[in-house]
Amino acid sequence: MKQKSKYQQELEKEPFYNIKDEEFGEEVEFEIDKNAFKGGPFTCHGKKSALVEKKASYGDLEFTYNIWQCRKCKKEYLDFDQAKKYEKFLMMKKLLQEDNITMERSMNYDGKTYFFRFPKELTKNLSKSSLVDIKLLSTNGRMFLVEIKG
Ligand SMILES: [Zn+2]
Secondary structure, eight states: OOOOOOOHHHHHGGGGGGOOEEEEEEEEOOOOOOTTTTSSSOOEEEEEEEEEEEEETTEEEEEEEEEEEEETTTTEEEEEHHHHHHHHHHHHHHHHHTTOOOOOOOOOOSSSOOOOOOGGGOTTTTTTTTEEEEESSTTTTTOOEEEEEE
């Protein structure tokens, strides 16, 4: 088997690597180019792909993003930054969907710090060396977006 490049391995770790989205019942599929880290334009059919602006919407949420598209076969490619951006749209979309996996936890207090426990089933991929990235979403300090890195 051919050894995967460092970039390819890094890329496959990204949550957006297997981006799949459904729009009007049809699955939208992008190719994350193996040179995604370098950015486009990518070469397809012997020619450089063109930068194309696309629009996606979900309810009131509208989103403009760019892709690289082959002029001949119309195949769409995303580079790293484009994929990251599209992933954000998918996350927002997920937030608006009714069928979100939701859980309620009791707040704990140890006399100094507030904390809550993650459900056990969701912590299989976590490690003590993980970093937690917390984004404050509301001004009252009660809504957060939590991402566990590494
Ligand atoms: Zn092509």
